Amino acid sequence: MFAVEAVGRHLSFTAAAEELGISQPAVSKAVRATEDALGFPLFEREHRGLGLTPKGKAFVGExxxxxxxxxxxxxxxxGQKEAPVVRACFSSSFVALWMLPRVSDFSGLNPDVALHLEESDSDMVDLDARGVDFSARLGDGKWDDVQSWFLLPERVGAVASPDYVARHPGLADLSVLTQADLIHVDEPKRVRIGWQDWFRALRTKPSIAKVGLTVSDYHSAVDAAVIGQGVALGWEHLVRGKIDQGQLVWIGTHMIETGNGIYLVEPASRQQSEHLSRFRDWLMGQFPDIGVVPEPGS
Known part of the structure; x- marks a missing residue:
């Protein structure tokens, strides 16, 4: 059961073997023996690696x-009760830009709870298979496999460093902004609006002049904007800290709402635990100030 659970969480025989401190063949043998005893397969080979069958997902969860x-x-x-653990899995940008600056606040209020943060390259994390308690999703909140709590609407503006804004006057004019050094994001497993969509939402013809810089992770786009490489799209809840620190400024007051919401999610089958409820209540309590129209940056 230890072997099956570890393989189900990592979706890798090798990673499970390293965690358990045994050989990879021993893990494979344990899984095969379990499947033979049950009479049905738990795992299946997929084009991107190992996956859980529907029965395997249910078995691993139990x-x-x-x-x-x-x-x-x-x-x-x-007589050695360990501290309860909250396991949360978010995008690297949410972990770096939102969670890490607030970890000390949660820990100060909950010194008896250990927080384990993981990063994911996809919104649709299978929480049961990955063995995590919480994640975040973008959408309408209607998912069968999770319970969801609305955090905030998806609001997106344009941001750049104060130095870049000083060197490129007039960026608040959208026709000027289309000619700026726009930083693009192309994340393989996460769908987000891009500059073309943003300009169209503001009823501006997206005649972008420069190819610009493209990165594969949104956190890198924010870092590039901070060091003056150009203008990035700013998801309000993620860039607010950089703006408060003076590292970024809003470009004008242009802000769009996509119609999607950002939700905190946890497995639908998860039994409620007091420490998990505390984390959920704490995180949800961090969002009342979101939704303020930004002050002009130029």
């Missing part, structure tokens, strides 16, 4: 819950 219960009992009997 195995994880049973192993956690066993661990709790052993710790209680031994």
């Amino acid at each position: 195995a994880r819950a049973l192993l956690q219960q066993m661990s709790d009992v052993v710790q209680e009997l031994a």
Whole structure:
């Protein structure tokens, strides 16, 4: 069961073997023996690697819950109850730009809870398979596999460093902005609006003059804007910290709402735990100030 749960979480025999401290063939043998005993496969080979079958997903979820219960009992009997853990998985930009500046606040309020943060390159994280308690999704909040809590609407403006704005006057004029050094983001597993969509939403013909810089992670786009490489699209909740620190400024007051919402999600089958409720309530309480129209940056 330990082997099956580890493979289900990592979707890798090699990674599971490294975690458990045994050989990869031993892990494979344990999984095969379990599948033979059950009479159905738990895993299947996919074009991008290993995946869980529907029955495998259900089995791994139950195995994880049973192993956690066993661990709790052993710790209680031994008188060595460990701190409860919150496992959360977000995009690298949300972790770096939003979570990390606030970790000390959560820890100060919850010194008895350990926080484990993971990064994902996709919004549609399979929380049960990955063994995490929380993630975030963009959409309408209607998903069958998770419970969801609305955090804020998706609002996007344009941001640049104060130095870049000083060197390129008039950027608040959208026709001028189309000629600027626009930083593009092309994330393989995450769909977000781009500059063309943003200009169209503002009823401006997107006649972008320069090819500009393209990066594969939004966090890199923010970093590039901070050091003066150009103008990036600014998701309001992610760039607010950089703006408050004076590293970025809004370009004009142009802000669009896409119609999507950003939601905190957790597995639909998850039993409620007091420490998980505390994390959810804390995170949701961080968003009341979002939604303010930005002050002009130029």
